[in-house]
Structures are given as structure tokens and as C-alpha cells.
Amino acid sequence: MVEWGAFGFGVVLGWFMYFTNRYRKGDVQFSDLTTLVGVIGGGAITALFGEAKTALFGAYGAGLAVGFFAYFIVLLVMVNRSNGVFTVTWFLDGRRKRLADDEEIPGETRPTVAPMAVQLGGPQQTTGAPAVPARSPLAAAVEERDRAITATVDALRELMREIGDTTDDARRSRLREAHGQLTQKLDELVALRLKDVLDSERVRSALAKLSVITADLVAGAQEMKTAADTLATAAKMIDRATKAIGFLGTIFA
Amino acid sequence: MRPASVAITLLLVTGCSPYIYKTEINEFSNGVNELSSAYNAGLKSSGSERQERQRRQWTKKRARIALTEGCVLQASGGPDNVSACALREVGKAPPAPSRIETQAIPAAPIIKALRDYADALAAVTNAEDQQTLEAAQAQFKNSIQDLAKQRDPALPASLGPVADVFSATMTAALNARRYEILRDGVTAANAPVAELGGALGEALDAIRTARANELRLLADDLSAELGPAFGSTDYLSQLNLIEGKVNSLEALRHSEPGQAARDMVKAHEELALALKDDRRQVQAVIASVRAFVDKAKAVREAFAG
Numbered sequence: 411m412v413e414w415g416a417f418g419f420g421v422v423l424g425w426f427m428y429f430t431n432r433y434r435k436g437d438v439q440f441s442d443l444t445t446l447v448g449v450i451g452g453g454a455i456t457a458l459f460g461e462a463k464t465a466l467f468g469a470y471g472a473g474l475a476v477g478f479f480a481y482f483i484v485l486l487v488m489v490n491r492s493n494g495v496f497t498v499t500w501f502l503d504g505r506r507k508r509l510a511d512d513e514e515i516p517g518e519t520r521p522t523v524a525p526m527a528v529q530l531g532g533p534q535q536t537t538g539a540p541a542v543p544a545r546s547p548l549a550a551a552v553e554e555r556d557r558a559i560t561a562t563v564d565a566l567r568e569l570m571r572e573i574g575d576t577t578d579d580a581r582r583s584r585l586r587e588a589h590g591q592l593t594q595k596l597d598e599l600v601a602l603r604l605k606d607v608l609d610s611e612r613v614r615s616a617l618a619k620l621s622v623i624t625a626d627l628v629a630g631a632q633e634m635k636t637a638a639d640t641l642a643t644a645a646k647m648i649d650r651a652t653k654a655i656g657f658l659g660t661i662f663a
Numbered sequence: 664m665r666p667a668s669v670a671i672t673l674l675l676v677t678g679c680s681p682y683i684y685k686t687e688i689n690e691f692s693n694g695v696n697e698l699s700s701a702y703n704a705g706l707k708s709s710g711s712e713r714q715e716r717q718r719r720q721w722t723k724k725r726a727r728i729a730l731t732e733g734c735v736l737q738a739s740g741g742p743d744n745v746s747a748c749a750l751r752e753v754g755k756a757p758p759a760p761s762r763i764e765t766q767a768i769p770a771a772p773i774i775k776a777l778r779d780y781a782d783a784l785a786a787v788t789n790a791e792d793q794q795t796l797e798a799a800q801a802q803f804k805n806s807i808q809d810l811a812k813q814r815d816p817a818l819p820a821s822l823g824p825v826a827d828v829f830s831a832t833m834t835a836a837l838n839a840r841r842y843e844i845l846r847d848g849v850t851a852a853n854a855p856v857a858e859l860g861g862a863l864g865e866a867l868d869a870i871r872t873a874r875a876n877e878l879r880l881l882a883d884d885l886s887a888e889l890g891p892a893f894g895s896t897d898y899l900s901q902l903n904l905i906e907g908k909v910n911s912l913e914a915l916r917h918s919e920p921g922q923a924a925r926d927m928v929k930a931h932e933e934l935a936l937a938l939k940d941d942r943r944q945v946q947a948v949i950a951s952v953r954a955f956v957d958k959a960k961a962v963r964e965a966f967a968g
Contacts, residue, residue, distance in 0.1 A: 573883070586887060593876045601762035604869040607862050608769045616858035620776045623852045627783035630844035634787065635795070637837055642799035648806035655810070 413469040420473020421480070428481035552606070555599060562596045682945065683842055684934060685788040690952045691930055692781035697959035698863065698923060699774045702767075704967035705870035709764055712877035712908075716884060717758050723888075727753040763873035770866035773859050777927075780852060787844050796837065800830035846938040853935045857928045864924030867962065874966065875915050882908035911968055918965035919958060926955035 489496045499505040509515065569592065573585045607613065721728065733746035751757040759765075804826035811822045885905045893901065930951040937948045 570879075582887075586883060589883065590880065593880060597762045597873065597876055600869050600872050601766040604763065604766045604770075604865055607865045608766070608773075610862075612858055613773070613862045616855035616862075617772060617776050620780055620852060620855040620859060623848055623855070624776070624780045624783045627780070627787055627844065627848045630841075630848070631783060631786035631789065633844070634789070634837065634841055637833075637840075638796040638799055641796065641803055641833070645799055645803035645806045648803070648810055652806060652810040 413465055416466045416469040417473035417476075420470040420475075421477035422473075424474040424477025424479075425481050426477075427474075428478050555602060559596065559599045559603065562592055562599060566592050566596065683788050683838060683845060684937065684945075684948060687934065687945075687948050687952045688781075688784045688788050688845075690956055691927075691934065692785045694927060694930070694952070694956040694959045695777050695781040697956065697963045698867070698927065699778055701867060701920065701923075701959065701963040701966045702770065702774055702863075702870065704963060705867070705874055706764055706767060708911075708966060709870065709874040709877050710760060712874065712881050713758065713761065716877065716881040719881075719884060721752060729753050731757045761873050761876065763869045763876075767866050767870050767873070770863065773863050773866070777856070777859060777863065780856070784845065784848065787841060787848070796834065800826075800833065804830065842938070849931070849935045849938050853932060856931045860924045860928035860931075863927075864921040867920030867924060870966070871915055871918065871920050875912060878908050878912045878915070882912070911965075914965040914968050918962045920962045920966075923955065923958040923962045926951070926958050930955040 485501075486498075489498065489500060495507055497505070566589065569585055569589045573582060573589065576582045576585065720726075728750050729752075731746055731749050731751050734748035736748075746757070749757055804823065807826050808822055882905050885901060885908070889898065889901050889905070930948070933948045933951040937945065
């Protein structure tokens with residue numbers, strides 16, 4: 411009976427392990443390790459049961475394997491019964507059929523990670539093609555701007571070289587004009603990049619946090635000063651008390 | 664209490680005092696001040712070079728000049744922020760600062776926040792507090808001994824070591840508290856300092872570009888004028904001027920403002936690490952703070968030169 415309990419416990423953890431792997435968000439993350447910790451923890455628990463620990467660990471391990479592969483077998487059965495919508499190729503590279511006109515995948519459906527570790531694009535992917543992680547328009551614009559800065563600097567260097575090489579005054583004048591215009595363009599692009607950084611929410615939030623920390627440190631510094639001042643005051647008071655006692659001693663002597 | 668046991672007690676008590684990185688924190692604060700000076704000097708130099716270029720252009724074409732409306736001050740109240748009091752060419756808009764210079768102004772609060780933070784760190788490790796404490800402790804010991812003398816002239820001799828132990832315990836307790844304040848503050852500030860350091864690096868890199876632009880345009884204008892029409896004295900004088908601009912550009916080229924800001928972040932991280940775990944990685948802190956200060960100083964010199 412006890413072995414069956416350990417076996418059942420292993421089955422549940424094995425099932426959950428596969429489930430977590432299937433729905434993890436792309437690359438393995440630190441949080442995924444919690445499953446592993448759970449699995450190891452399960453094995454460790456069986457060690458607490460004295461003489462029976464070897465048998466319990468065996469049952470637990472068998473249960474773990476059964477649970478893990480049972481999940482996969484259930485997936486295989488479901489793919490087999492999907493009337494051709496999914497085939498075993500889904501297990502290889504996530505390939506699937508397009509959605510029919512009257513079908514949809516709700517936006518809140520969790521994206522899965524295929525057993526062969528190809529990352530699928532999630533519910534919005536209806537073409538069946540493996541997804542390439544989408545770049546946000548903002549990130550694309552930022553990259554474009556940074557490329558433009560590099561290209562402008564390169565063009566300016568080329569212009570300087572040309573200005574230095576040409577002996578034709580008219581051409582030199584045109585090149586110098588272009589130099590002025592490109593310098594202005596570089597100024598605009600760099601200013602744009604700086605604006606993005608300085609106006610960001612992250613910088614604002616960091617400024618606010620640092621102000622609070624600074625205020626705490628200032629209070630701490632004051633605390634240090636107060637401690638020294640308090641001792642100085644105490645010393646003065648004892649000094650005065652000593653003088654008063656000496657004075658009174660002289661009077662009553 | 665025997666002198667030997669007092670000495671052992673003192674040793675044990677003072678041995679508990681944590682290392683509070685006073686020198687390193689003061690150096691870190693100096694480095695932040697250098698970056699702050701670099702920011703101000705960079706903006707100022709960039710503005711000066713633009714002004715110089717403008718003056719030469721006006722002089723060359725003998726332009727008609729007028730004052731801007733900003734030269735009419737408000738009759739009362741504080742500083743007027745309508746527009747700057749400057750010169751303009753008649754019929755043209757007043758010369759505007761470059762986009763980068765305008766955009767770099769919002770970086771001032773970041774620099775102020777970092778300076779305030781570094782000053783606060785230095786204040787926690789303040790040497791003056793320690794001196795005040797030591798003076799107070801000496802005075803306290805004398806006062807106690809004087810008081811004891813009223814009762815029994817032999818008592819002060821035995822009270823002296825007790826007062827010493829008390830002083831050492833108090834110093835150790837205060838230093839432990841000082842360490843705790845520093846550790847908590849620096850650890851909590853690590854992420855904001857990294858974020859603001861990155862932003863400051865971007866701002867300084869941008870200012871470097873702005874100043875290089877102004878210097879290059881000015882040097883290019885000066886070079887274009889230079890030719891056979893110049894007498895040898897004038898030629899030499901103009902050549903010196905151009906070479907001065909080129910030297911400034913070269914100094915800017917060697918400066919690494921972004922790296923200096925990253926070094927600041929690294930030095931702070933090392934400090935946080937050293938304070939967090941008590942293995943006292945003083946060498947790593949010293950090395951990273953020194954690297955940061957050296958780089959920050961070089962940036963300031965390049966921006967001001």
C-alpha cells in the first residue's frame with residue numbers, strides 16, 4: 411500500500427513535469443527548476459521512511475517515469491484522434507494545418523513548446539509555419555536609428571577624406587556644405603537616442619528610488635552624528651555635576 | 664580589572680568593528696564629481712565653440728547684428744525664462760544650441776541624484792563624526808574619573824580601563840551600525856545606480872558628439888579660409904588656432920565617457936558585493952574605484968580642454 415502511494419506521488423510529479431516543460435515560455439528559465447526541485451524533493455522524502463526507503467524510492471521513480479510518459483502517450487492518442495488536423499510532424503517541428511474559416515484559437519490559450527524544443531509562435535499563429543520571435547516596432551525603429559547613426563558617422567568620415575583630397579574649390583565647397591548638413595543630421599539622431607534614454611520610465615523610476623535611498627543615508631549619517639554629540643553632552647553634564655559636587659563638598663566640609 | 668584582561672577585551676571589541684570603506688567611498692564620490700564636472704564642462708565648451716564659429720561667420724560677412732528680446736528683463740520676480748539674452752543676425756532667428764545640448768539638459772537631475780547619493784555615502788563614513796566621538800569619549804573618561812575622585816582618590820585608576828572598554832564598545836557598536844546603514848543603502852542603490860549610470864553614459868557620449876561636431880565645423884571653417892592670401896604671421900596664427908581645435912578633438916577621441924559611467928556602475932557593484940558578504944574584497948573595490956576615478960578625470964579633462 412505504501413509503495414502504491416509513492417508510485418502515485420511519482421505519477422503526479424512526472425505528469426506535472428511534462429506539463430511544465432510543454433508550457434514553459436521558450437528557453438528554460440530559473441522558475442522551471444522548481445519542478446526539478448519538486449522531483450528531487452519527492453525522492454528525498456522517501457528517504458525518511460527508515461527500512462522501507464529503498465522500496466519507496468523505487469516505486470516513486472517508476473511512478474515518475476509512468477507519469478512523464480503517460481502525458482506524452484495521451485498527447486499521441488489525441489493527435490491520432492484529431493482527424494488529421496495534427497500529425498506526428500507536430501512533435502518534430504510544430505507543423506499543423508491552417509485554421510478553417512469557422513475556427514479560431516482564443517488569444518488567452520497558452521502557447522506550447524513542442525517536444526523537440528521548437529518554439530511555436532502561440533495562438534496567433536494560424537499559418538502553421540514555425541514562428542520567428544516577433545520584434546516590436548519600437549525595437550525595430552531603435553535599431554534603425556542606431557544603424558543610421560553609424561552610417562552617418564561613416565559618411566562624415568568619407569566626406570572629410572574627400573574634402574582633404576580634392577583640389578577643386580567648387581567641389582570642396584559642395585562637400586563642406588554636405589558636411590554641415592550631415593553633422594546636423596548626426597546631431598538630430600544622437601539627440602533622439604538621448605531623449606529615448608532620458609525620458610524612459612526606467613530612468614524616472616531609478617531616480618525616484620535613489621532619492622529615497624539617499625534620504626535614508628542622510629538620516630543614517632545624522633544618526634551617527636547624534637550618537638557622538640550625545641556622548642559629548644553626557645560628558646559635559648558629568649563634568650558639571652563633578653564641579654557641583656566638589657563645590658558643595660567644600661561648603662559642607 | 665587586570666590590565667591584560669582589559670587589553671584583551673579592548674582587542675576583541677575593536678576587532679568586531681567592520682571595515683567601512685571610508686577611503687574608497689570618498690574616492691567614489693570624487694569620481695562622481697568628476698563626471699558631473701565633465702557634463703558641465705562639455706556643455707559649456709560646446710556652446711563656446713558654437714559661439715566662436717558664429718562670431719567668425721558674422722565677422723566674415725560683416726553681418727548686421729541685433730539683441731534678442733530676452734535682453735529685456737521682467738521688472739520684478741525671479742529669473743526670466745522667456746529666452747536668452749544674446750546676439751542675433753538681423754532678419755534671422757537667434758542662434759540655437761544644438762539638439763544634443765538641448766536634449767542633454769534633462770540629464771542634470773540624474774547627475775544631481777548621483778552626487779547627492781555619493782555625498783550621503785561619504786557623510787555616513789564621515790571622519791569628523793569619528794573624531795567628535797573620540798574627543799567626546801576622552802572627555803567622558805576624564806569626567807568620570809574626576810567624579811570618582813570626589814568619592815575616593817584611588818578610584819579613578821581602576822575606573823580608567825572600564826571607561827576605555829566602554830568607549831571601545833561604543834565605537835564598535837557605532838561602526839557596526841555605520842556598516843549596516845552603508846550595506847543596506849549601497850545594496851538597495853545598486854539597481855538604480857546601474858540604470859542611472861547607463862543613462863549618464865549615454866548623455867556624456869552625446870555631449871562628446873556635440874562638442875566634436877562643433878569643433879570639427881569650426882576647424883573646417885578655419886581651414887577653408889587658410890590659403891596663399893594669408894601673410895606668414897596671420898597664417899601661423901590661424902594654423903595654431905586650427906591645431907588647438909584638432910588637439911581638443913583628439914583628446915575627445917581618446918576619452919571614453921560611456922566607459923567611465925560603466926566603470927562607475929562596476930565600482931559601485933564591487934562595493935555592494937564587498938559590503939554584502941563579509942569576505943572583505945577590499946582589493947577589488949580599490950581597483951575598480953581607482954579605474955573609475957582615473958577614467959572620469961580623463962573625461963573631465965577632455966571635455967574642458
